[in-house]
């Protein structure tokens with residue numbers, strides 16, 4: 001143990017952190033810490049050891065950064081893009097798709113996928129957001145009696161699944177109307193199991209998972225197979241259609257990234273089918289990795305963000321009134337009018353509400369990297385092989401940058417001006433990460449959330465019924481008891497300030 005760690009220990013000895021035991025390192029400090037306690041535990045460690053501290057987990061050295069100046073160095077550089085081994089858990093489903101891939105593969109794929117989010121393409125996706133949120137409000141209407149407590153989280157999850165399936169694969173899975181559809185229940189089950197395995201050290205090791213949780217492991221891998229078969233089938237079908245329609249092989253090598261995306265309404269899958277790397281088209285397996293990555297990354301994140309945001313709105317009537325006023329002003333008196341990308345761009349206060357909600361409850365509260373070689377971050381040497389965590393949640397709750405950090409105040413983001421006139425490092429607020437490896441779906445997610453929120457608030461007033469949130473860290477931050485609210489139908493004939501009454 002001494003020899004294995006000696007070099008790294010010598011390099012890192014200056015850094016604060018809990019005293020490690022031989023062999024075990026600091027593993028024991030995680031004893032008895034439940035999923036729901038992890039975030040508080042990390043905040044306490046930040047108080048004890050500062051904005052940069054180390055822990056030893058057996059033989060693995062891990063460093064947590066939460067000083068925005070350090071985070072800026074890490075995120076803005078294209079050198080530090082390798083993900084750490086926590087992400088390996090996602091391999092069985094996502095292979096080495098964009099979220100987990102590294103090096104050349106990541107660069108090439110990122111270049112191909114970026115045009116998918118061209119604003120012209122997003123414009124077409126806005127129609128899908130609108131249609132699917134219409135299905136959502138129809139389902140919600142049955143609970144809108146002003147006294148029923150509704151946990152809105154599962155409904156949001158099904159809606160975001162419908163949206164991502166249609167935008168990524170060009171296929172309707174009808175999750176909202178048919179949640180029993182095998183592909184839909186497989187996605188939900190696997191996402192749930194990822195969350196469990198992520199927080200359970202033993203289940204994270206694959207052979208132990210297969211050995212000790214046999215039934216769960218069997219279901220997990222059967223569901224992954226089912227999802228792969230489904231995606232494979234869609235890819236084969238779409239390839240055949242595209243070949244017929246476009247003469248895919250002639251189009252691919254000559255078209256520039258942006259041209260490919262703009263030809264007609266495209267799903268992500270279509271862009272991939274027409275793309276090539278070094279003149280070679282992507283194989284069905286390559287494409288599946290990326291489509292699966294979008295299915296995973298594109299539904300759980302947005303649905304969790306919406307869950308927190310709607311809850312906060314239900315508990316802040318003045319914010320809700322202001323939001324509704326803006327919605328009425330921008331979208332007019334017809335609550336069923338489909339929204340456009342332009343409308344959504346004008347919902348400025350709503351943007352502040354979403355940003356503030358993502359500040360308090362960043363869906364991805366921690367992100368990880370691994371250093372392949374020794375590096376020095378602002379004078380701090382870090383040895384090769386170290387797992388690095390960036391504490392998004394910690395920075396966004398730091399009173400130094402956000403006065404009264406636990407208070408929900410969307411006005412903070414109006415004009416992005418700072419209350420005390422000080423400048424703030426932009427890397428202090430990074431719910432979508434930042435730099436070359438930031439969230440490729442950020443604009444998509446913002447439009448989707450704005451579209452859904454405006455649809456819900458045009459139809460219902462949210463009431464503060466039910467339990468409060470119980471945030472818990474799984475792969476994404478979610479609320480253990482969902483988001484409990486009451487609903488009252490909006491009377492659109494009356495004026496907006498009726499909400500405050």
Ligand code: HEM
Pocket residue numbers: 083098099100110293294297298299301302305362363364367368430431432433436437438439440441442444445
């Ligand atoms: C509120 C919603 C969302 C949040 C808060 C969010 C946040 C993030 C964050 C923090 C990362 C960086 C992860 C890391 O470095 O390990 C990321 C990456 C990514 N996100 Fe999102 N995301 C959201 C929605 C979406 C959506 C809707 C999509 C797809 C349509 C998407 C696709 C991706 C992909 C593919 C990556 C990997 C990018 C790369 O490594 O090049 N995300 N997201």
